Amino acid sequence: MSITKPIVVGVDGSAPALDAVRWAAREALQRRLGLHVVHAWGMPGIHYGSGVPLPASVFDTLEQDATRVLGEAVETARSFAPKLSVTGEMPYEPPVPCLVERSRTAGMIVLGSSGRGGFVGMLAGSTAVGVSAHGRCPVAVIRGTEHDGPIVVGVDGSAVGEPAIALAFDEAAEHDAPLVAVHAWSDFEYDSFHGSPHYFGDTDTFAEEQQRLLAESLAGYQEKYPDVPVERVIVGDRPRHQLLLWSERARLVVVGSRGRGGFRDLLLGSTSQALIHHAKCPVLITRGG
Secondary structure, X not given: OOOOOOEEEEXXXXXXXXXXXXXXXXXXXXXXXXXXXXXXOOOOOOOOOOOOOXXXXXXXXXXXXXXXXXXXXXXXXXXXXXXXXXXXXXXXXXXXXXXXXXXXXXXEEEEEOOOOOOOOOOOOOHHHHHHHHHOOOOEEEEOOOOOOOOEEEEOOOOXXXXXXXXXXXXXXXXXXXXXXXXXXXXXXXXXXXXXXXOOOOOHHHHHHHHHHHHHHHHOXXXXXXXXXXXXXXXXXXXXXXXXXXXXXXXXXXXXXXXOOOOOOOOOOOHHHHHHHHHOOOOEEEEOOO
């Protein structure tokens, strides 16, 4: 998977949003794409008092604030990457449906992990979670620290997860970074006393099956990207636990929106949810299936 359409970054005036702008600007510049900044500031249903529409003066103040937020974000992008083509818009629409709609024609949506409208103690904002669940293109949630480390991709052998592998290889090639393919094959709960997962059966045979699954999942991509060094990691652990550990040293973690263990109607699986809320580096979530 290669990103060929413009990158869209959603902003709300918060510091995490400006971090997302800088990350998106660098990604767009690296890929020679345009950057489109969106500040969706509409909140239908908000009234002053009981059923009384907002006074015009309040609406004007909100519009002026929206203009300031968009202008600051666009200027941040242009200052960070002067040669980058940057456009912007401030539609009076709720952020999640607006950005989901933009995702239909975007190559990637980029968001800060939390915004100024979030609740204290909330690790990821509702916009990041909502767009990650419903977006039609890859969604990057910029959080933690971008370490000088590898691109890490979670591999589970599902069709839903295949776009994540393709995009991870593409990211590694674009940024001249090594790739770590992590296949954590145990979803069993940990033993409360010994801290280890239980598996009942022929463990040697099962381990061989997991090695074959990872090899089959990567087949073709290493031939397509011969210059990308790949490290294969197979471990008996919960996927979210392993990927959170890798996020402490990764440049980027790439995962599918849900894995083979998820329910068909569940738009975000437990692993992608955990990364959105707790990862120590940027997270890139892909849709598939």
